[in-house]
Amino acid sequence: MNVLRPIKSVDDLVRSGLIEEAERLALDEVAARYAIALTPAMARLIDHADPADPIARQFVPDAAELVTTPEERADPIGDHAHSPVEGIVHRYPDRVLLKAVHVCPVYCRFCFRREMVGPQGLGTLEPAALAAAFDYIRGHSEIWEVILTGGDPLVLSPRRLGDILSELAAIRHVKIVRFHTRVPVVDPQNINGELIAALKASGKTVYVALHANHPRELTAEARAACARLVDAGIVMVSQSVLLKGVNDDPDVLAELMRAFVEARVKPYYLHHPDLAPGTSHFRLSIEEGQKIVSSLRGRISGLCQPTYILDIPGGYGKAVIGETAVQATGEGCYSISDYRGNEHPYPPVD
């Protein structure tokens, strides 16, 4: 079906054939709690003949979201514990998150901020709150990097983005501005000259971290959008979430990482799924994740290797959880595991 308009409700999902009428009752309940949105680009990518389609699984709501397990929490990575003023999360010394907007062009069913984003979420920062957030950044000279996230900051108009970046331009200690976004993949036409000019308005070094989870998301249009950003001098890195039924397969993950590198997007983080409410059907164990990630070693180029990380619940920050290849075996002696799983002493014993 050629979807031309964004899908934003259960009615829209039924009309577009993405769910059956019989599912409506349960999904109305899901929709009352968590936002729904798919862009036409993502809706068109879904294979209606495949009941396990990995694109649908990411964006089409599921009755399984009504199950909240005891370990799940509204603020899984502890943003609130590190928020000195509205819109700022200052978890690590040299960088802050600036959450200017809590709206996204798509709502991922596994979202770690699902209790904050969406039409009923925290909305867009009011001008006074935004001014207070800039005051905070200005007043903390240790802040080297500002990460615009949310929500998806690239839903803001070029004018509003330009305003935010002009404020950052005047703060000398801020050297890096990073945007976390799904827009180049889910709404590639939006990456146009006006938007790119706005992103560069601060004169700082600009990074764009692209969120995508399945190689099919890297369509020709998405790759062209990435090319426009990179050609404009913006550095791109990736972030993905390891998700059951989407990319928990070494072949799929390898293809995704290669697709990023081909598009000049350096693989950066592969997140273990967070303990967001109603997302247990996406989670795999850390051991399963480590097995998949370690299978990428040797199989694909070093350029394609992401860092497998977990955001420690409670706001304690990120921990690298990829399987370690090194084990101490004695004073100054180690055993190193190669990509085939064979052990080698280090230093070598001749």
Ligand code: SF4
């Ligand atoms: S784009 Fe990011 S913030 Fe928005 S719903 Fe998806 S994971 Fe959540």
